Amino acid sequence: MQLPYFSPGTQFALGYILKGFAEDDFTDVVSSYEKYTNHYFFHPAFENEIPVPQSDIVNALSFLDNQNILISEETITRYCVDCFSLNVELTQKCPSCGSLDVLFGKTITHKCGYRDIEGAFGNPDKLICPRCKEGIYSIYSDCKIGDPTFVCRTCKSYFDVATPVYVCKDCNRIYKSGEEPYVRIKRYEPAPLLAAIKQDIMSTFLLLEALCSYLEKKGLDVRRNAILDQGEIITYWNALLLRKESKEKFALMALAPVFQLDEDMIDMLVNSKKAAKLDGLLVIYANALADAQPNSFTNERIYFVNPRQTKFDVESELVKTAAPLVG
Numbered sequence: 041m042q043l044p045y046f047s048p049g050t051q052f053a054l055g056y057i058l059k060g061f062a063e064d065d066f067t068d069v070v071s072s073y074e075k076y077t078n079h080y081f082f083h084p085a086f087e088n089e090i091p092v093p094q095s096d097i098v099n100a101l102s103f104l105d106n107q108n109i110l111i112s113e114e115t116i117t118r119y120c121v122d123c124f125s126l127n128v129e130l131t132q133k134c135p136s137c138g139s140l141d142v143l144f145g146k147t148i149t150h151k152c153g154y155r156d157i158e159g160a161f162g163n164p165d166k167l168i169c170p171r172c173k174e175g176i177y178s179i180y181s182d183c184k185i186g187d188p189t190f191v192c193r194t195c196k197s198y199f200d201v202a203t204p205v206y207v208c209k210d211c212n213r214i215y216k217s218g219e220e221p222y223v224r225i226k227r228y229e230p231a232p233l234l235a236a237i238k239q240d241i242m243s244t245f246l247l248l249e250a251l252c253s254y255l256e257k258k259g260l261d262v263r264r265n266a267i268l269d270q271g272e273i274i275t276y277w278n279a280l281l282l283r284k285e286s287k288e289k290f291a292l293m294a295l296a297p298v299f300q301l302d303e304d305m306i307d308m309l310v311n312s313k314k315a316a317k318l319d320g321l322l323v324i325y326a327n328a329l330a331d332a333q334p335n336s337f338t339n340e341r342i343y344f345v346n347p348r349q350t351k352f353d354v355e356s357e358l359v360k361t362a363a364p365l366v367g
């Protein structure tokens with residue numbers, strides 16, 4: 041799972057959504073996309089809680105869906121913007137005259153020379169040539185059968201490729217295929233995997249809040265959900281801490297246990313910390329670390345605290361794991 045390529049807004053949204061599901065703030069999320077206005081609507085109304093671009097929320101939801109942490113269900117409803125009818129159907133348009141009276145089928149050329157689509161010869165059991173009115177007893181001996189094609193009933197032209205259009209059956213407005221208005225509703229709910237890591241997500245964010253309050257009380261400036269724009273690189277931090285006297289800058293990151301601490305993740309942590317010019321970073325991560333990792337992180341002043349192994353005695357926890365950072 042690759043966090044490194046997520047925008048800061050997507051990281052913000054990911055944490056918010058995971059925390060919301062884990063703490064039962066919501067049991068499902070509905071994202072409605074309105075094609076005509078090119079706008080998303082979310083329920084719950086994330087826009088008020090997370091001030092990030094809509095695309096970041098969409099990315100976060102699709103990521104969680106792709107990772108089987110959420111399950112989604114999608115419905116698409118086409119409608120007419122003129123009369124709001126839902127009675128909008130896909131049909132074919134004649135490329136020569138624009139008529140919608142287009143049929144598709146095998147062409148039959150009768151021995152008298154009349155050519156039309158199979159359906160124009162009437163009942164399949166009792167075919168009759170519409171021009172010479174002769175009954176056709178054997179289609180194979182009386183006619184030449186051509187490949188399936190489109191035929192326009194209005195201008196009688198034949199064509200292999202018709203133009204798909206959507207037509208409103210109520211007001212006859214025609215929409216080019218691809219331009220038909222629709223609302224796409226996607227409903228997300230927790231998958232079993234989310235239930236399995238629910239406790240870890242809850243304790244991750246609980247510890248984050250406990251650390252923030254503790255450090256606030258100790259006189260540090262605490263900025264929650266900070267997006268740092270350092271020119272080229274923009275980074276997101278669950279909390280940014282500033283020690284007023286020394287002007288040292290630290291950050292807290294709540295790394296949801298849906299992410300693996302692989303090489304990409306390690307690079308991301310180290311590079312983001314550098315880009316944000318942080319003096320230190322404390323990562324809250326409810327997973328065991330491989331033995332080799334803590335030392336290399338310590339050199340970078342990146343420390344880990346595992347909420348599974350803490351009694352939420354924040355002071356002793358900090359002394360044990362991140363004394364050089366916040367002590």
Ligand SMILES: [Zn+2]
Nearest residue numbers: 134137192195
């Ligand atoms: Zn035509």
Ligand SMILES: [Zn+2]
Nearest residue numbers: 150152169172
């Ligand atoms: Zn005929």
Ligand SMILES: [Zn+2]
Nearest residue numbers: 120123208211
């Ligand atoms: Zn209409």
